[in-house]
Amino acid sequence: MPTILERIAEIENEMARTQRNKATANHFGVLKARLAKLRRELITPKGGGGATGEGFDVAKTGDARIGFIGFPSVGKSTLMTNLAGVYSEVADYEFTTLTTVPGVIRYKGAKIQLLDLPGIIEGAKDGKGRGRQVIAVARTCSLIFIVLDVLKPLEHKRVIERELEGFGIRLNKTPPNIAFKKKERGGINLTNVVAQSSLDLDGVKSILSEYRIHNADITLRCDATADDIIDIVEGNRSYIPCLYILNKIDQISIEELDIIYKIPHTVPISAQHKWNFDDLLEKMWSYLDLLRIYTKPKGQLPDYTAPVVLPSVKNTIEDFCNNIHKTIMKEFKHALVWGSSVKHNPQSVGKDHVLQDEDVVQIVKRV
Numbered sequence: 001m002p003t004i005l006e007r008i009a010e011i012e013n014e015m016a017r018t019q020r021n022k023a024t025a026n027h028f029g030v031l032k033a034r035l036a037k038l039r040r041e042l043i044t045p046k047g048g049g050g051a052t053g054e055g056f057d058v059a060k061t062g063d064a065r066i067g068f069i070g071f072p073s074v075g076k077s078t079l080m081t082n083l084a085g086v087y088s089e090v091a092d093y094e095f096t097t098l099t100t101v102p103g104v105i106r107y108k109g110a111k112i113q114l115l116d117l118p119g120i121i122e123g124a125k126d127g128k129g130r131g132r133q134v135i136a137v138a139r140t141c142s143l144i145f146i147v148l149d150v151l152k153p154l155e156h157k158r159v160i161e162r163e164l165e166g167f168g169i170r171l172n173k174t175p176p177n178i179a180f181k182k183k184e185r186g187g188i189n190l191t192n193v194v195a196q197s198s199l200d201l202d203g204v205k206s207i208l209s210e211y212r213i214h215n216a217d218i219t220l221r222c223d224a225t226a227d228d229i230i231d232i233v234e235g236n237r238s239y240i241p242c243l244y245i246l247n248k249i250d251q252i253s254i255e256e257l258d259i260i261y262k263i264p265h266t267v268p269i270s271a272q273h274k275w276n277f278d279d280l281l282e283k284m285w286s287y288l289d290l291l292r293i294y295t296k297p298k299g300q301l302p303d304y305t306a307p308v309v310l311p312s313v314k315n316t317i318e319d320f321c322n323n324i325h326k327t328i329m330k331e332f333k334h335a336l337v338w339g340s341s342v343k344h345n346p347q348s349v350g351k352d353h354v355l356q357d358e359d360v361v362q363i364v365k366r367v
Helices: 004-017 022-043 076-084 131-138 153-166 201-210 226-234 254-261 277-288 317-324
Strands: 064-070 101-107 110-116 143-149 169-171 178-182 188-192 216-220 238-240 242-247 266-268 290-295 303-311 332-338 347-349 360-365
Touching: 004 022, 022 201, 022 226, 064 076, 064 131, 064 153, 064 277, 076 101, 076 110, 076 143, 101 277, 110 277, 110 303, 143 153, 143 169, 143 277, 153 169, 153 242, 178 226, 188 201, 201 226, 242 277, 254 266, 266 277, 303 317, 317 332, 317 360
Parallel strands: 064 110, 064 143, 143 242, 169 238, 188 216, 242 266, 290 360
Antiparallel strands: 101 110, 178 216, 290 303, 332 347, 332 360
């Protein structure tokens, strides 16, 4: 019986041989669904999770976690050494970092954990090298830095993106706006809120039949593709923001640098000479999308030295209280807020009030 890797290779070969047109669109959807199922089996083998590999389990600390991913010897360790002051082993030969090296930086009051992950190699998603563990750690990050050598960025970028995509990590994307609900009977009901350019009922049915789903309600609120349907059914995709860091800009001309600056999601730097670190940290902060909320004890000035840092998706007074301590909500009466999220300073608000960056909050407890 062929192994999982052989079956993946067979499907990839068939996809490469098959012409893409309207007649083969449904067939392509089925092949992609089979591929996704095999990849899932590869990541989580039947019979439990299995060992993670020495040095890859790093406790999550701080307000956010950033993973450095790149090919061996592109300057990840040098960058992290200069950013965090942690000495990750640096050398001019390939594969120096063999385990995950954690470090921490403080920026704008937030404590941010940096992970220098071992160099990725082609075929990581198929279990080669230590790629599987590297990418498993990458899934837990709030932001990914893909470090590229400015002299050969595109070939490396394509390979890394392909490896991460194969593991269910979607870079700089949002989850597709698709409602999916299984039911006991009634067949497949497909509702299109917007016009679809590539999917129809037969295409959706053929993908779902691969997962043995024959009764479900699906609402497409975006122009969806077969990949979007597979992502929703699989349900284990990670949508993570990503910055492409082009290192070694000391080896290119000013004209080339001007062109690089126009590429989206990109920051050119020189890790060795510490060039353009300010821009890197600013972009990092904007992509992490964090809120700083300052506390104000009664009758005292606000504490601007140690903000409570919240992700922008958890931005209510209740989230703020739970971040400080879980028991606060039991005694919560209301909160006084100063800042851009209120009309009056201070304003009395309830637990569902949505906070904005650099608001000042005073909690009033029930007596």
